[in-house]
Amino acid sequence: MLTVGLNHFLVISAVLFSLGIYGIVTRKNAVMVLMGIELVLNSANINFVAFSHYGNFGLNGQAIALFVIVLAAAEAAIALAIVLNVYKTFAEVNVDEIDHLKE
Amino acid sequence: MSESLLINISIVILFLPLLGFTTVIFFGKKIPKLYMFEVAVLGLTLLLSIIVAYVKLSIYDTKDIIAAFTWISMGNAPALGGINIELGFKIDNITVIMLFVVNLISFLVHVFSIEYMRGDKRYTRYFAYLGIFTFSMLGIVLTHNLLMMYIFWELVGLSSYLLIGFWYEKKSASDAAKKAFIVNRIGDIGMFLGILILFTQYHTFTFDAIYEQIAAGNIPFGSNAWLTAAGILIFMGAVGKSAQFPLHVWLPDAMEGPTPVSALIHAATMVAAGVYLAVRIFVMLTADAMLVIAVVGAVTALVAATIALTQNDIKKVLAYSTVSQLGYMVMSIGVGAYAFAFFHLVTHAFFKACLFLGSGSVIHSMHHEQDIRNMGGLKKKMPITYYTFLISSLAISGVPLFSGFLSKDGILAGTLVFGKLTGHWLIPIIGFAVAGLTAFYMFRLVIMTFHGEPRDHHKYDHAHESPFVMAAPLVVLAVLSVFIWYTPNPINPSAGWVIGDWIKTPAQVTPLETRYEFMKPSSEAAKAEVHGEVIHSVEYTETMHWAHYPAMFLSLFLAGLGILVAFLFYQWKKLNADKLAEKLQGLYKFSLNKWFLDELYDLTAIAGTLRFSSILAWFDNTIVDGIVNGSATVTRFTSRMSNWFDTYIVDGAVNFSAFLSGFVGLSFRRLQTGKVQTYIVFVVFAIIILLMFFKPF
Amino acid sequence: MNLYDIIFYIFAAITILSALFVVTTRNIVHSAFFLLFTFFGVAGIYVLLGADFIAIAQIMVYVGGILILILFGVMLTNKITSVEIRTGTVQMIPATIGVVIFMAAVIAIMVMTNWKSEPGLIPLGTTKDLGHLLINDYVLIFELLGILLLIALIGAASIARREQE
Numbered sequence: 001m002l003t004v005g006l007n008h009f010l011v012i013s014a015v016l017f018s019l020g021i022y023g024i025v026t027r028k029n030a031v032m033v034l035m036g037i038e039l040v041l042n043s044a045n046i047n048f049v050a051f052s053h054y055g056n057f058g059l060n061g062q063a064i065a066l067f068v069i070v071l072a073a074a075e076a077a078i079a080l081a082i083v084l085n086v087y088k089t090f091a092e093v094n095v096d097e098i099d100h101l102k103e
Numbered sequence: 104m105s106e107s108l109l110i111n112i113s114i115v116i117l118f119l120p121l122l123g124f125t126t127v128i129f130f131g132k133k134i135p136k137l138y139m140f141e142v143a144v145l146g147l148t149l150l151l152s153i154i155v156a157y158v159k160l161s162i163y164d165t166k167d168i169i170a171a172f173t174w175i176s177m178g179n180a181p182a183l184g185g186i187n188i189e190l191g192f193k194i195d196n197i198t199v200i201m202l203f204v205v206n207l208i209s210f211l212v213h214v215f216s217i218e219y220m221r222g223d224k225r226y227t228r229y230f231a232y233l234g235i236f237t238f239s240m241l242g243i244v245l246t247h248n249l250l251m252m253y254i255f256w257e258l259v260g261l262s263s264y265l266l267i268g269f270w271y272e273k274k275s276a277s278d279a280a281k282k283a284f285i286v287n288r289i290g291d292i293g294m295f296l297g298i299l300i301l302f303t304q305y306h307t308f309t310f311d312a313i314y315e316q317i318a319a320g321n322i323p324f325g326s327n328a329w330l331t332a333a334g335i336l337i338f339m340g341a342v343g344k345s346a347q348f349p350l351h352v353w354l355p356d357a358m359e360g361p362t363p364v365s366a367l368i369h370a371a372t373m374v375a376a377g378v379y380l381a382v383r384i385f386v387m388l389t390a391d392a393m394l395v396i397a398v399v400g401a402v403t404a405l406v407a408a409t410i411a412l413t414q415n416d417i418k419k420v421l422a423y424s425t426v427s428q429l430g431y432m433v434m435s436i437g438v439g440a441y442a443f444a445f446f447h448l449v450t451h452a453f454f455k456a457c458l459f460l461g462s463g464s465v466i467h468s469m470h471h472e473q474d475i476r477n478m479g480g481l482k483k484k485m486p487i488t489y490y491t492f493l494i495s496s497l498a499i500s501g502v503p504l505f506s507g508f509l510s511k512d513g514i515l516a517g518t519l520v521f522g523k524l525t526g527h528w529l530i531p532i533i534g535f536a537v538a539g540l541t542a543f544y545m546f547r548l549v550i551m552t553f554h555g556e557p558r559d560h561h562k563y564d565h566a567h568e569s570p571f572v573m574a575a576p577l578v579v580l581a582v583l584s585v586f587i588w589y590t591p592n593p594i595n596p597s598a599g600w601v602i603g604d605w606i607k608t609p610a611q612v613t614p615l616e617t618r619y620e621f622m623k624p625s626s627e628a629a630k631a632e633v634h635g636e637v638i639h640s641v642e643y644t645e646t647m648h649w650a651h652y653p654a655m656f657l658s659l660f661l662a663g664l665g666i667l668v669a670f671l672f673y674q675w676k677k678l679n680a681d682k683l684a685e686k687l688q689g690l691y692k693f694s695l696n697k698w699f700l701d702e703l704y705d706l707t708a709i710a711g712t713l714r715f716s717s718i719l720a721w722f723d724n725t726i727v728d729g730i731v732n733g734s735a736t737v738t739r740f741t742s743r744m745s746n747w748f749d750t751y752i753v754d755g756a757v758n759f760s761a762f763l764s765g766f767v768g769l770s771f772r773r774l775q776t777g778k779v780q781t782y783i784v785f786v787v788f789a790i791i792i793l794l795m796f797f798k799p800f
Numbered sequence: 801m802n803l804y805d806i807i808f809y810i811f812a813a814i815t816i817l818s819a820l821f822v823v824t825t826r827n828i829v830h831s832a833f834f835l836l837f838t839f840f841g842v843a844g845i846y847v848l849l850g851a852d853f854i855a856i857a858q859i860m861v862y863v864g865g866i867l868i869l870i871l872f873g874v875m876l877t878n879k880i881t882s883v884e885i886r887t888g889t890v891q892m893i894p895a896t897i898g899v900v901i902f903m904a905a906v907i908a909i910m911v912m913t914n915w916k917s918e919p920g921l922i923p924l925g926t927t928k929d930l931g932h933l934l935i936n937d938y939v940l941i942f943e944l945l946g947i948l949l950l951i952a953l954i955g956a957a958s959i960a961r962r963e964q965e
Contacts, residue, residue: 018903074952
């Protein structure tokens with residue numbers, strides 16, 4: 001039970017994923033929401049690498065993990081640009097205040 | 104130079120004019136002087152075709168170079184076997200000679216047009232059209248299969264339509280363009296059917312593959328009659344394009360196009376295509392088909408020559424002379440004088456182009472006067488035009504030392520042999536008669552235009568020699584009408600390189616029983632030895648030797664007689680043409696009105712079509728419209744019914760559902776907070792519910 | 801409990817705990833710093849999984865790039881009047897309940913599924929093989945990602961640029 005196997009990594013990943021979701025849902029600040037998203041992406045990555053290691057897939061999982069990292073970088077850049085723009089437009093970064101979708 | 108390089112150069116030759124066309128047509132308006140690009144392109148293709156011709160004729164003299172690739176592969180349906188449709192080039196001696204002829208004349212026409220068409224409002228477009236015309240013709244020349252030939256055949260039809268109707272504001276020009284297009288289509292239907300007969304039997308379009316199968320004894324539907332039919336039907340395409348009787352009517356009308364275009368159409372591109380096709384299918388023609396072809400050619404030659412006697416429009420005379428000469432070539436194929444048919448095609452191309460460009464030069468300087476009764480005395484004003492015109496006229500009349508004599512004499516000797524060996528004496532008689540008529544009407548034209556006193560002084564005073572770019576092509580073409588380019592012996596073409604070395608009559612592939620006696624090889628052994636090159640029977644060779652001098656002297660005599668009569672009538676005024684015309688009024692009218700053929704077509708084919716159309720119109724008006732109107736009434740009734748249904752039932756349902764969804768929407772609106780985070784919470788709960796539901800663990 | 805396991809537990813604890821702080825602490829700057837530790841922890845886990853190159857990439861990209869970007873985001877979107885930049889939270893109770901149930905469900909799935917796993921060997925170095933993989937099997941994706949990064953670059957610059965007066 002205590003000897004580390006595939007399940008341990010999966011559990012870490014699941015916890016990290018849940019924490020990310022929690023961050024996304026509860027925090028008001030858009031930047032904090034972004035941090036939650038990063039956590040979620042990291043947990044997915046752990047899964048990829050773990051399966052790559054324990055499953056018989058060669059390095060394919062790692063390659064995809066690498067792609068996810070690149071995607072995350074691109075996503076962060078764009079998301080922060082959007083946040084800056086939102087801030088300029090509404091003078092506000094709290095996502096719960098920005099509910100123009102409602103109208 | 105390797106064979107593949109030769110093929111590559113040929114591909115470049117084919118597509119350069121197309122490049123010129125697209126460039127000029129798309130950018131001609133933006134870039135001034137772009138037409139020079141088209142001219143330069145043609146110059147380049149001319150240069151390349153000279154190289155190709157030189158290499159082919161000197162290195163690969165006896166070898167056909169073929170390059171093909173599979174265009175469409177139609178699998179292997181058991182009933183059909185594998186059908187592979189190939190596109191490709193076949194480069195043999197006649198191909199390269201034609202390449203040179205087409206490109207040279209096209210280039211000279213381009214150069215000539217620079218001055219002739221100056222000031223036209225669609226100047227650049229004109230050059231673009233010349234480009235696509237050349238491209239189409241080169242495609243016909245280079246192809247190794249019937250399909251590609253048919254495609255380019257139709258492209259030639261299209262580009263001739265564009266060029267004949269170039270001045271489409273003139274009704275006569277647009278009518279002439281339509282006429283050329285439609286009349287050609289009639290011939291093309293025959294060609295299409297012929298191609299289909301061959302394709303149905305052999306599943307290939309490639310010439311050589313078809314001929315191989317015929318030579319192996321594989322006849323369409325097992326009957327020689329079908330082979331004859333295929334030959335005649337494909338030849339119908341040539342009847343249309345080469346303006347053979349009875350489809351020759353489009354060609355004189357095509358004079359409505361600009362004069363350099365006439366030169367291009369009548370010397371090198373369009374009408375030559377028909378003869379070229381006949382040359383290509385020569386080996387699969389049966390004796391019956393050849394007889395039909397010979398008769399068609401002879402009739403054409405005679406009809407056109409008699410019409411040309413009385414025409415007064417300088418271009419009309421030349422047009423009918425073209426028809427007549429084409430009749431000669433076709434007749435020549437019909438009598439088996441293959442080499443001389445092609446030789447005449449080449450020599451005729453040069454001197455006829457010269458004549459047309461010369462007439463263009465005259466028309467240009469006379470401010471678009473085309474009636475020779477208003478000309479005269481231009482010899483002094485336009486010496487270059489006069490002398491080149493004279494040389495070409497001597498050539499076409501069959502005077503020794505000029506190219507026309509060589510080829511025409513060969514054809515006449517061929518007909519004479521044919522008459523002697525088969526008993527069809529009418530064909531050589533017509534051939535010789537036409538030779539005399541040709542000499543007469545050509546010199547009538549020369550004398551009326553250039554000799555004597557000017558009849559319209561006002562126009563005469565303004566006449567002037569054409570500038571250099573118009574005169575130079577004339578000189579080039581006139582020089583090429585001299586015998587020395589073809590043979591060192593001015594009375595015996597067989598001593599020269601064109602007939603002696605380059606053009607070899609190919610072996611017939613048709614079954615022996617369908618050939619003329621004289622087309623059969625002397626023995627089975629000989630047949631096996633000389634595969635690829637026909638050796639006529641010993642009898643034929645002997646008769647040919649016998650016919651050489653009689654034919655030559657007879658044709659010389661007739662040409663001299665024709666020229667003499669022309670001088671008597673028009674130069675020395677010893678005889679009065681008008682009085683003779685009055686005496687033979689019936690014949691004169693018959694000739695002047697072109698045998699009333701146009702009227703005959705109007706009365707029969709066109710009136711018949713109109714009649715048929717009016718019957719169809721009646722049918723449309725009463726029966727078809729009746730059905731349509733009836734169905735309209737029914738439709739209106741049913742529409743009323745459905746209208747009521749729509750208004751009360753469907754609309755009611757729609758309104759009710761709209762009300763319902765509005766109500767539901769209002770109630771659920773509260774869930775829509777507009778906050779993404781709330782939605783995510785919903786999503787999380789939804790996933791949880793789904794997990795509970797499916798229990799994946 | 802050999803050394804490998806011990807190291808795993810240390811890194812797991814770092815990752816989970818700092819992630820917990822990230823999402824719970826009210827100071828946004830602290831959040832960002834705890835995120836740093838989370839990323840380090842994840843990188844450590846990668847190393848334990850034999851993915852050395854990914855681990856380095858994780859540190860380079862996340863810590864060196866994304867985290868800096870996030871800090872810039874924080875700086876640029878908050879009026880820096882006090883050191884403590886606090887942010888509020890919303891819908892704590894439903895979120896907490898939902899996420900806890902969700903986490904339990906996912907962990908249950910992960911643990912109870914009978915994964916067909918075999919203890920993987922730890923390769924000596926993955927960089928070379930990964931490179932081969934990237935320019936052979938995944939070359940299209942690799943190129944597309946390059947384009948994507950370019951687009952992101954241009955897009956970010958274009959979205960965030962100052963309005964022209």
